[in-house]
Amino acid sequence: MNNMRPRSMKRIKTKALAECFIEEQIAAIRAQVGNKKVLLALSGGVDSSVVAALLIKAIGRQLYCVHVNHGLMRKNESENVVKVFGEELDANLIYVDATDRFLDLLAGVSDPESKRKIIGKEFINVFADEARKLDGIEFLAQGTIYPDILESVKQAEGKKAVKSHHNVGGLPEDLQFELVEPIKLLFKDEVRVVGEALGLPHAMVYRQPFPGPGLGVRCLGAITRDRLNALREADAILREEFDQTGLADKVWQFFVVIPDIKSVGVKDDSRYEGWPAIIRAVNTKDAMTASIAKIPYPTLARITDRITAEVPGINRVLYDITPKPTGTIEWE
């Protein structure tokens, strides 16, 4: 398949078009792969999930999915990957809990780009370790989508990025596979339509963007396990409240950030030093600029009550109303 989208290619907006695409890709994958084995890094994001579901339909258990839990996932995210792919879709799923490997390497590291590099590099190491344990893999499936291709074209033209977003670098020399990239000509909205047609759960198909380094770039500065746990719990409360109020379907990206500072507060009549939880909720078309989502005050108040009452270590909640620019969407 060529890397550029033909002008004649229809935008996949309907289930019928998605089903045609799925049939075509199943045939193409079978023709490319034959009876060989394929490896996939399955993060649980919409792109890798759609690729996994497509490949399971096309070649079943010839696909080996590796899910690396780097310890920086949101609450229940890895568990959901195991449930949907390991149990419901009966995939060959290798689940690796690499939390300690990642958190040990990140201990004491506060520079955001260094954190990204450590996470990206260790991800490759863990994935490569798993790949080496498997025999006879010839193909690597990837959830590359069309904006990734366009981004690479831009980078090849020498345009500089503000942050190093590309999470997965190349695999080591001894692990070179032929690539299978069935959704590389699709835009994100098309990937979602295909995901729904494949029967993936709504929450997975409409999952908001989540950075590769995960909560690692939201637990600001040097990551500690206690602050990371507080972040994960606070983020889960925010998501629960957004789901319940219907905001989850209206806001492009929303999450909690916890800085490495404490302030004085009071709890049960005693001095209580804790971290602030910062809520970020933004709308954007392409993530290059972003505006602030207007969250109803009662919702913010309820989220504040819940986070300060339910999450040990947090004594304040702040709402970041900075658009991009001048803020970036993530704090790191």
Ligand code: XMP
């Ligand atoms: P910024 O913070 O640059 O974020 O305004 C724009 C979008 O990119 C996501 N983001 C990342 N995604 N790896 C990723 O895969 C990263 O290192 C990374 N940093 C930011 C961010 O969540 C937002 O959607």
